[in-house]
Amino acid sequence: SPAAARALAGLGAEASDELRAVVARRVDELVAYQDEAYAADYVRRVEAVRDAETLQDGTPTDPAPEPLALAVARNLFKLMAYKDxxxxxxxxxxxxxxxxxxxxxxxxxxxxxxxxxxxxxxxxxxxxxxxxxxxxxxxxxxxxxxxxRGTPLDVFGYAVVRRVERELLDEYRALVDELVDDLRRTGPAGRDATWRGTAVALAELPDIVRGYEEVKLANVERYREEMARLRAALG
Structure with missing residues (x-):
């Protein structure tokens, strides 16, 4: 759709075909889920990760490794498109x-x-x-x-599970911002394979948050425990 195409335009031309395909499938869904601005914010955050991940000494690497960007693209979408x-x-x-x-x-x-x-x-x-x-x-x-959705007029949003879903999204966005800042400060070359593997594991954690209501809330507890463990390992 034109709206999805405009949102997707925020993804850098250097992005791999795989990342572009992953993002493109989800942009259409986010436009339908909320609006074009919501989808554009998703693309902007994925692009920030890709940009930080693939720069080495200020120069894009070729070919560009994107495991962290791919993990964020899949899991940020999962948290942004919760089924309310x-x-x-x-x-x-x-x-x-x-x-x-x-x-x-x-x-x-x-x-x-x-x-x-x-x-x-x-x-x-x-x-x-x-x-x-x-x-x-x-x-x-x-x-x-x-x-x-998410405004004071959202009567469904006051339920515990809906509040938790919004909290998870805010927490994940903050985590992604921290990873991007860290990579920009040190550069990918300044981080060893262990750090990069842990960062990807952190980005993939939302996959734990499955199910509905009580089942989902129980999985959120496990998610946050694992998040704290991996963040401590990341240093």
């Missing part, structure tokens, strides 16, 4: 979802979504809510409300 209520609504309306439903179950098959929003659970709702075709207008309205 707005995103679930958008995905439920995705034409590809409807096409896949017809392919798997036959033309005219009807899907019913079973949802249990954390905000409603916190208010005491014990059972999941079933959403069928008649709920689609409400889902369209909810999907259009994505711009409320």
């Amino acid at each position: 209520e707005y995103e679930v609504a958008r995905l439920a309306l995705d034409p590809e979802f409807a096409a896949q439903l017809d392919e798997d179950w036959g033309e005219g098959a009807v899907a019913r979504l079973q949802l249990h929003p954390p905000a409603l659970r916190a208010l005491g709702m014990k059972k999941k809510i079933s959403f069928g075709p008649k709920a689609m207008p409400a889902m369209r309205a909810l999907a259009r409300m994505k711009r409320l």
Whole structure:
């Protein structure tokens, strides 16, 4: 899309085909998830890592090793595109979802979504809510409300799991900034293979954060413990 192309323009021309492919797939998703500015911020952060990682004595290396940039590209996206209520609504309306439903179950098959929003659970709702075709207008309205995400008007954002998801994103962005600053200060040549391997392991840690609600929160605890261990090893 034109919006995705504009966001992707922030990735340097020196980036490898692999990194460009990884980023391009995710830029489209982030534009749809939030907006073009959100996707452009993602590209800018990945490019900052790639730029710091591939410079040696102020000169780009050739070929340019990009394991850290690739790890950040995959895992920053994971934290930026967490599946909240707005995103679930958008995905439920995705034409590809409807096409896949017809392919798997036959033309005219009807899907019913079973949802249990954390905000409603916190208010005491014990059972999941079933959403069928008649709920689609409400889902369209909810999907259009994505711009409320993370603002004081985001009623879903007050749930514990949503607050934690935003905290994880802020923490990861801060980590990436620190790694970039460190590389710019010392240069990749000033960091041995052990440091670089630990940095990549840190960047890949969000893959631990899987599941929903209580399962996810338990994995967050493990994630933060491992983060503290690796940051101590990084020095």
